Amino acid sequence: MLAPTSSAPVRIDAGRASEVYHQLLAKFHEQGDDPMTVDFRSLFPEVASTERATHNLHPYPAKMLRHIPSFSLAVPELAGPGARVLDPFCGSGTTLVEALVAGNPAVGLDVNPLATLLAKVKSTPVSPRRAHAALASVVAMARQLRRPRVPNRDRLRYWFHPRVLTDLARLRIAVEDVGDPDVRDLLKASLSLLARQVSLADPRVSVPVRLRPERYPEDHRLRAAMSRRLAQLGRLDVLLDFERATRETIARIGRLEGLRAEPIAVYCADARELAAADAPVEPATIDLIVTSPPYLGAQKYIRASSLNLFALDLVDAEGAGELLGRSVGREFFRRDEYAEAQTTGIHEADALIEESRCTNPLRAHLATTYLREMRSAFAGIATRLKPGGAFVLVAGDNQLCDVPFPTSRFLEALAHERGLRTELRVVDAIRSRGLMTRRNHSSASPIAHEHVVVFRR
Numbered sequence: 001m002l003a004p005t006s007s008a009p010v011r012i013d014a015g016r017a018s019e020v021y022h023q024l025l026a027k028f029h030e031q032g033d034d035p036m037t038v039d040f041r042s043l044f045p046e047v048a049s050t051e052r053a054t055h056n057l058h059p060y061p062a063k064m065l066r067h068i069p070s071f072s073l074a075v076p077e078l079a080g081p082g083a084r085v086l087d088p089f090c091g092s093g094t095t096l097v098e099a100l101v102a103g104n105p106a107v108g109l110d111v112n113p114l115a116t117l118l119a120k121v122k123s124t125p126v127s128p129r130r131a132h133a134a135l136a137s138v139v140a141m142a143r144q145l146r147r148p149r150v151p152n153r154d155r156l157r158y159w160f161h162p163r164v165l166t167d168l169a170r171l172r173i174a175v176e177d178v179g180d181p182d183v184r185d186l187l188k189a190s191l192s193l194l195a196r197q198v199s200l201a202d203p204r205v206s207v208p209v210r211l212r213p214e215r216y217p218e219d220h221r222l223r224a225a226m227s228r229r230l231a232q233l234g235r236l237d238v239l240l241d242f243e244r245a246t247r248e249t250i251a252r253i254g255r256l257e258g259l260r261a262e263p264i265a266v267y268c269a270d271a272r273e274l275a276a277a278d279a280p281v282e283p284a285t286i287d288l289i290v291t292s293p294p295y296l297g298a299q300k301y302i303r304a305s306s307l308n309l310f311a312l313d314l315v316d317a318e319g320a321g322e323l324l325g326r327s328v329g330r331e332f333f334r335r336d337e338y339a340e341a342q343t344t345g346i347h348e349a350d351a352l353i354e355e356s357r358c359t360n361p362l363r364a365h366l367a368t369t370y371l372r373e374m375r376s377a378f379a380g381i382a383t384r385l386k387p388g389g390a391f392v393l394v395a396g397d398n399q400l401c402d403v404p405f406p407t408s409r410f411l412e413a414l415a416h417e418r419g420l421r422t423e424l425r426v427v428d429a430i431r432s433r434g435l436m437t438r439r440n441h442s443s444a445s446p447i448a449h450e451h452v453v454v455f456r457r
């Protein structure tokens with residue numbers, strides 16, 4: 001059982017952050033275009049704790065290294081007192097949680113409703129007493145429910161034992177009945193966590209793949225381990241497991257108590273439309289943007305979230321298709337969509353894309369679409385910043401049909417088009433981000449480093 005910690009998460013000292021920032025700036029000016037490597041983890045070990053605030057409340061693919069927003073928020077030259085922060089691709093909310101820890105107001109956008117649920121829950125303090133009371137009523141109500149409606153049954157029955165599926169549906173209905181929206185969302189996040197844990201999906205991989213012990217030889221270690229797990233999953237008491245998972249979630253949320261509650265707003269919205277008149281963020285109102293946009297060809301946010309989205313009834317099959325269509329960096333296009341070559345207007349990118357077109361026209365189209373869509377997102381990013389505001393971009397490079405494709409440089413070019421000026425560029429090694437798949441190794445990745453670029457408006 002996870003114990004709530006009373007001590008507030010440690011913030012990086014502003015004086016030290018400023019000193020490090022100035023050292024990096026000086027080196028960057030000396031070195032020019034040579035990549036400058038920085039290890040944020042060893043520079044700021046105080047941020048590393050696995051139990052820092054609510055970061056580990058729920059898994060999410062390609063979470064940002066929390067040291068990056070924590071450091072950016074501590075540097076007075078990037079975020080003065082009360083600076084308003086934006087993450088237009090907020091995912092599960094790493095930037096927003098760090099903004100809460102630092103005492104800054106913040107806004108996050110994402111198209112994935114699971115991401116916005118998690119980002120909101122992880123950055124919203126909730127009274128543990130009220131959450132425990134609601135948990136008791138939800139479990140009591142779920143025990144009473146007979147023949148609950150199972151959303152997306154056709155999709156879900158592949159992923160769950162029938163009894164588990166019914167229990168999850170009971171819990172979902174009982175959670176929907178909770179009156180307090182913050183407590184309700186906390187319980188939904190906990191149900192989402194549980195859904196993946198009690199599914200027949202292999203826990204070692206982020207995009208769901210069903211456990212198939214029969215694929216391994218009789219004497220293989222994994223065959224025995226998977227068979228044991230499948231047997232366990234058939235005997236679960238899902239309601240009891242929900243109580244356990246929720247107590248842990250409440251303990252994690254308890255760590256937010258006592259933090260100065262500046263408003264953190266989260267919207268299910270498209271970053272490509274951030275420049276629109278009805279976008280949720282007004283022009284020139286943001287002091288600091290910290291974001292890690294989707295990676296080209298390595299992200300499967302919707303597919304990795306599919307079990308959770310269907311079990312929580314956040315989307316149906318049609319909704320999931322639409323969601324994929326709105327996701328930047330998506331990998332699926334109809335043949336007629338990539339029959340004709342398109343260009344990005346970035347000379348070097350277009351030359352590399354043209355080369356890859358003969359061997360793999362789909363990959364070529366994927367890269368073009370990615371840069372064109374990121375151009376739309378950058379239009380909003382540039383206009384939402386106040387003059388003098390800073391934009392911290394975290395991005396990886398790729399291989400396009402085995403040729404290096406410097407995506408981070410191309411994103412930099414898109415920022416320059418919008419009048420943003422590069423102030424600093426460093427490289428940090430990615431240790432484990434749940435991004436790599438065999439396919440990406442061969443065609444659109446690997447991303448071994450991430451580039452952190454600071455722009456100034």
Ligand SMILES: C[S@@+](CC[C@H](N)C(=O)[O-])C[C@H]1O[C@@H](n2cnc3c(N)ncnc32)[C@H](O)[C@@H]1O
Nearest residue numbers: 063064089091092094110111112270271327328
């Ligand atoms: C690298 S992840 C962000 C991870 C996040 N920094 C975290 O720590 O959890 C990129 C995110 O961009 C989101 N995304 C993709 N297309 C989008 C769009 N058009 N508008 C807003 N968000 C989008 C994905 O759903 C995903 O959550």
